[in-house]
Amino acid sequence: MAIERVCIIGAGTIGSLYAGHLADVAEVLVLTRRPEHADALNQHGLRVTGKSERHVRVTASTDPGELPEFDLGIVATKATDLEAIAQRLEGRFAGAAMMTIQNGLGAEEVMRRHGEWRLISAVTFMSGNRRGDAEVEYELDTATWMGPYAGTETPFAIVRDACELLLACGLQAEAMSDLRPAQWSKLIFNAAVNGVAALTELPHVAEFAAEARPADLGHLVHDLIAEGVRVADAAGVELHDDPWEMNRRAVTRGETNRSDYAHLPSMLEDVLARRPTEVDAISGALVREGERVGVPAPLNAAVWRLVRGKERSWAGAARTSPEEVRA
Amino acid sequence: MAIERVCIIGAGTIGSLYAGHLADVAEVLVLTRRPEHADALNQHGLRVTGKSERHVRVTASTDPGELPEFDLGIVATKATDLEAIAQRLEGRFAGAAMMTIQNGLGAEEVMRRHGEWRLISAVTFMSGNRRGDAEVEYELDTATWMGPYAGTETPFAIVRDACELLLACGLQAEAMSDLRPAQWSKLIFNAAVNGVAALTELPHVAEFAAEARPADLGHLVHDLIAEGVRVADAAGVELHDDPWEMNRRAVTRGETNRSDYAHLPSMLEDVLARRPTEVDAISGALVREGERVGVPAPLNAAVWRLVRGKERSWAGAARTSPEEVRA
Numbered sequence: 037m038a039i040e041r042v043c044i045i046g047a048g049t050i051g052s053l054y055a056g057h058l059a060d061v062a063e064v065l066v067l068t069r070r071p072e073h074a075d076a077l078n079q080h081g082l083r084v085t086g087k088s089e090r091h092v093r094v095t096a097s098t099d100p101g102e103l104p105e106f107d108l109g110i111v112a113t114k115a116t117d118l119e120a121i122a123q124r125l126e127g128r129f130a131g132a133a134m135m136t137i138q139n140g141l142g143a144e145e146v147m148r149r150h151g152e153w154r155l156i157s158a159v160t161f162m163s164g165n166r167r168g169d170a171e172v173e174y175e176l177d178t179a180t181w182m183g184p185y186a187g188t189e190t191p192f193a194i195v196r197d198a199c200e201l202l203l204a205c206g207l208q209a210e211a212m213s214d215l216r217p218a219q220w221s222k223l224i225f226n227a228a229v230n231g232v233a234a235l236t237e238l239p240h241v242a243e244f245a246a247e248a249r250p251a252d253l254g255h256l257v258h259d260l261i262a263e264g265v266r267v268a269d270a271a272g273v274e275l276h277d278d279p280w281e282m283n284r285r286a287v288t289r290g291e292t293n294r295s296d297y298a299h300l301p302s303m304l305e306d307v308l309a310r311r312p313t314e315v316d317a318i319s320g321a322l323v324r325e326g327e328r329v330g331v332p333a334p335l336n337a338a339v340w341r342l343v344r345g346k347e348r349s350w351a352g353a354a355r356t357s358p359e360e361v362r363a
Numbered sequence: 364m365a366i367e368r369v370c371i372i373g374a375g376t377i378g379s380l381y382a383g384h385l386a387d388v389a390e391v392l393v394l395t396r397r398p399e400h401a402d403a404l405n406q407h408g409l410r411v412t413g414k415s416e417r418h419v420r421v422t423a424s425t426d427p428g429e430l431p432e433f434d435l436g437i438v439a440t441k442a443t444d445l446e447a448i449a450q451r452l453e454g455r456f457a458g459a460a461m462m463t464i465q466n467g468l469g470a471e472e473v474m475r476r477h478g479e480w481r482l483i484s485a486v487t488f489m490s491g492n493r494r495g496d497a498e499v500e501y502e503l504d505t506a507t508w509m510g511p512y513a514g515t516e517t518p519f520a521i522v523r524d525a526c527e528l529l530l531a532c533g534l535q536a537e538a539m540s541d542l543r544p545a546q547w548s549k550l551i552f553n554a555a556v557n558g559v560a561a562l563t564e565l566p567h568v569a570e571f572a573a574e575a576r577p578a579d580l581g582h583l584v585h586d587l588i589a590e591g592v593r594v595a596d597a598a599g600v601e602l603h604d605d606p607w608e609m610n611r612r613a614v615t616r617g618e619t620n621r622s623d624y625a626h627l628p629s630m631l632e633d634v635l636a637r638r639p640t641e642v643d644a645i646s647g648a649l650v651r652e653g654e655r656v657g658v659p660a661p662l663n664a665a666v667w668r669l670v671r672g673k674e675r676s677w678a679g680a681a682r683t684s685p686e687e688v689r690a
Contacts, residue, residue: 232669232672235562235669235672235673236669236673236675237673237676238672238673238675238676243672250647250651250664251647251667251668251671252668253668253669253672255664256664256665256669259661259665316578320577320578323577324577334661334662335662335665337577337583338586338662338665338666341578341582341583342559342562342580342583342669344578344580345559345562345563345565345570345580346562346563346564346565348563348565348570349563349564
């Protein structure tokens, strides 16, 4: 399959990074939620700064009915917005392959309930910062890993084509026959690191690997990860990476070669902005998988319930302000 | 022992409630941390509003050396301030009995390291709101329970005298030969309810007893309490109250007969004011007791580590404001 036209479905930070690069090698459509976002992209194009510099043309719309057929869809919404967008795609673009890159587990199943698209599972380690509706900064130029959605008939050739397209426009990518080892490594890492960041409001800093004193946070991160690894074992998934080593390397300069590494995990971004988080798809998914395979995950369940409780506190935030308490 | 002179050591909400009432039946001294607090009390006296109305004279100072001998000291600082005040009391007031009312465990041991006072263990369920340095509102007129510090030679007669003094001035009180069953009931309740409130920033509301759906917070509160009960069992403490029932009753109108019950646990007050919390003396104490008796308490350890992590996030709060993330 020659991929000539790509549709980026949801142009947050990650979707914008794909759109901005892929426009070098394909025609790029963008499906947005907000009309003013589509207008900005149609008028001004999309600018990428940081690790690469680009200014490209894209065709954006909020209405799937206005978009032409495409070969590859990259579904880049938050996990929390996936159900809504999948409903709007239902009955359309039957010829496209759809690649899901959401955090956590379960994105492919949501898509499957709404159409017969060939599905590509993916995880990405890229990061960036939106600078507005028509500009995104490329921060970590790390890989997207992809594979056929396990247990379906998505041919590996399509995955390889999508991978080559990403490589051709300068992104990092790798095609794998089975993505689950990588998907689960990231799931277990995210459940621990995003969950602890969301609850402590600490960015991903050295404390996440500290285990010298009993109250040190590294013990909890380690225990959350160990619980996730036990669930993966019971689910028959052999992990691609050791999530504890991923955590340790990230906060000890190994990944970034910067001593001031203090990445803001996406779930902490959501917490600080008081948006619903992806905790259901991350910690919640791990807990549900644990139940399915008969391995309890009480610490991940605790994180899940606490983050959900924290989300509910925002509704009642007017009850007591810090100023009233400090007074 | 006739108790004629009482010293309130630390006049936050609870200390002020004791001072305001006890002045009816004894001479009341107050040891404060801030000079302006002592000045306000000496100039204006102390006013109590709410469940009882009083305006009394007290003698306040920041300097233990300025205070005369007294019969009973009520040590009412936060657990986090206890070590500092115990150091300042060292070598003084040898004839006094000292009653500790801190949340959690370990206050008596801190005092013991600094003097030979006869020690009374106490827990209080009173609550109120400070309205300034010289005024406090009495909210819940519930009991103070007290007993001889277990394993020491504090005679029960002193405890009974202290209890009668509290009753004489209109407070609720009960003397017990062994306080540990009550102290541990409150410890386990506080570790769960204060910890979950501090992390979710929810006041103590109905969600704390909700167990209908897998993500409901009541599961976590229940599991935290079950863990604490197992530690108590192994430590040979038979609980005075079932902490889960304490939680359930509190949020289902049983205690307050109010449908809008939403008590702000003290650890959440500290979080909202960005003050150090008492989590070391509460969740931390439970974890340490668990280790001592060979019963792990991983969920309480998680709460301990997360709250400690959250405290550290305040130092770096300038790194990213919610406004920057929302933008």
